[in-house]
Amino acid sequence: MPVNADLHIHSPYSMAVSRFMQPEQLLKGCVTKGIHVLGTGDALQPDWQKSWQLYLENDAGIVIVPQGEIEDQRRVHHVILAEDLAQFSQLRDLMAGKCKSFETSGRPHVYLSGGEIAALAHDVGALVGPAHAFTPWTAMYACFDSVRACYGDEKIDFLELGLSADSSYGAAIPDLYDVPFLTNSDAHSPYPEKLGREFNRLRLQHRNPKEVLASIKTRAIEMNAGFFPEEGKYNRTACTRCFTQYSIEQAIGNRWRCPADGGIIKKGVSDRAKELAGEGTPRPRPPYVHIIPLGQIIQTMEKTSSPNTKKCTAIYATLLSTFGNEIAVLIDAPVAEIRAVHPKVADAVDALRKGTVTLHPGGGGKYGTFSLG
Known part of the structure; x- marks a missing residue:
């Protein structure tokens, strides 16, 4: 059976996270969005672990996968997935003395290398891979040129692409040919413009955490879905102060300093992925479907100031009552049926599916934008 899975979120124990990121709110958000499998986020934090205990089995039928993110001694971030919350307790015990922030931070910093973290994760039976691997901050390819340089002899079980990349960015990198x-x-908030804004469609035999991890191991990934990479805030090489974008040649010529204001020029994900691919040949990958949150689509088509206006929320509610959830509208519902409910949204969804959206790429820490019609 195909399911939609969002396997990396955060809790209020992490920085800049909404206080409404609570299990009950998250389950409601999953139903609205169309997410069937959800990572817990921050499963190394003891109090957050306890918060989830009552919701591992839930009336919404959402499969809850224990998940955490950890920062290593080089400030590279790693995602860990497990079958049982107890595995995170075991992992925390194994890292005793290497971290001062398990109690205070949802995404703890540990004084271990990426390889040491991966080895410990594998020791407790968990899966591990680099978080938002291409991002120019706190990511594997920000610090290293290869998986081996980051993880040594330990294998990774997956790679997370991040908001500024899609599958095409990694498909030609020889280092990743065998990595899902x-x-x-x-x-960082439970609302549909954030939760499930990127997700994976997995094929499961049974709906449980063990089967979710098995689907990743066996590459039973039918589809990835998420932003157009250009919408990500680090897609293009740009100044981190004024966001002026530069070619690699210009950045090198300016010694990675913006001539306009002296700000640091940060290499964008697009340029970094090309650099890593070299002469590599793209390998086939599951389809990557580009989506934009439905509220943003409605806001754009109705030309309102916010997706939360009374008009926009009424349209959103009508679409959900007709098609069940947001992902169904964005990906699965026939355009003709959407048009019968709201012609302008149907036109936008049609453009989205055909890839005829006009994109204005982001970079340097500023999100990109899009226009429709």
Whole structure:
């Protein structure tokens, strides 16, 4: 059976996360969005572990996968997935003395290398891979030129693409030919514009955490879905202060300093992926479907100031009552049926599916934008 899975979120124990990121709210958000499998986020934090205990089995039928993110001694971030919350307790015990922030931070910093973290994760039976691997901050390819340079002899079980990349960015990198790609929301709030903004469609035999991990191991990934990479805030090489974009040649010529204001020029994900691919040949990957949150589509088509206006929320509610959830509208519902409910949204969804959206790429820490019609 195909399911939609968002396997990387956060809790209020992480920085800049909404206080409404609570299990009950998240389950409601999953139903609205159309997510069937959800990572817990921050499963190394003891109190957050306890918060989830009552919701591992839930009336919404959402499969809850224990998940955490950890920062290593080089500030590279790693995602860990497990079958049982107890595995994160075991992992925390194994890292005793290497971390001062398990109690205070949802995404703890540990004084271990990526390889040491991966080895410990594998020791407790968990899966591990680099978080938002291409991002120019706190990511594997920000610090290293290869998986081996980051993880040594330990293998990774997946690679998370991040908001500024899609499958095409990694498909030609020889280092990743045998690595499954995941794409997740990294959500900091439970609302549908964040939760499930990127997700994976997995094929499961049974709906449980063990089967979710098995689907990743066996590459039973039918589809990845998420932003157009250009919408990500690090897609293009740009100044981190004024966001002026530069070619690699210009950045090198300016010694990675913006001539306009002296800000640091940060290499974009697009340029970094090309650099890593070299002469590599793209290998086939599951389809990557580009989506934009439905609220943003409605806001754009109705030309309102916010997706939360009374008009926009009424349209959103009508679409959900007709098609069940947001992902169904964005990906699965026939355009003709959407048109019968709201012609302008149907036109936008049609453009989205055909890839005829006009994109204005982001870079340097500023999100890109899009226009429709």
